[in-house]
Amino acid sequence: MKLAEALAQRSAAVRRVEQLRTRIVGSARYQEGEEPAENAAEVLAQSGEVLDELERLIRQINRTNSTTLIEGGGTLTDALARRDVLRLRHSVITAAADAASGRDQRGAVRQLRSELRILSALPVAELRAQADVLAKEIREVDALIQRTNWEIDLIED
Template identity: 45%
Template sequence: MKLAEALIERADLQKRAAQLEERLVRNLQVQEGELPSEDPLELLNELLSVVTALELLLPRIHRANLEARLPGGLSLTEALTRRDLLDLRLKVLRRAAATASERQNRYSNSEVKIVAVIPARELQRLIDPLAKQRRELEAEIQQTNWLTELPE
């Protein structure tokens, strides 16, 4: 199995676990004399089996992330960390740029005028190369995910 396939399976299992948890909680209590719409014990057992499947899959994904290398030599773990940090930088810069470009409506000259301390265009000059780095890194990560076999 390829790492990319394992990541898809992980996402499916995580969604399934969340759905089962929600169904379990909804069926744990009923009005006296009523029956739940689904058997809570069956839901709990199914949830526990999904968690067991995740317990077997996650360590294999982590090992693959440590062992696999991107074309530039970074491990997948290092690349994922770099991607997360690029995402953080981009989030902050994009929010700052959006705030700096907000227009203030003033109804008279006597109202306080609000101005951006850092011009939005300067922030955008920082955003563009980071966004390009992020896109290129994501492409390398995805390529590596599809080329990497999941360890046993």
């Protein structure tokens, strides 16, 4: 099985656990004299099985990520960390540019010449240019990760 397939299975398992959790909560209590919609104990047992499978998948995915070398050096885990930090960095830079440009302040337009002017403490154009460079780098790292996910076989137990 390819790593990308295991990632899709992991995602499906997480969704399934959430669905089972909702069903358990909905059937955990019922009114005297009525029957619950489902047997909560059986649904709870199902969730245990899905969670065991999820743990197995996560272990295999993590093992594969930590041992798979990618082009440019480093492991797939290193690339994932790089992408996560790039996304956070992009978010911070974009938020700074938005705040400095007044984009996040609705209705903050001067009405009279006597009102105080609001000045930018940061170079908005430079921040936007940095955000563009970061966005490109995120796309490149993400493409490398996605390509690797479809090329690499999952390390099985």
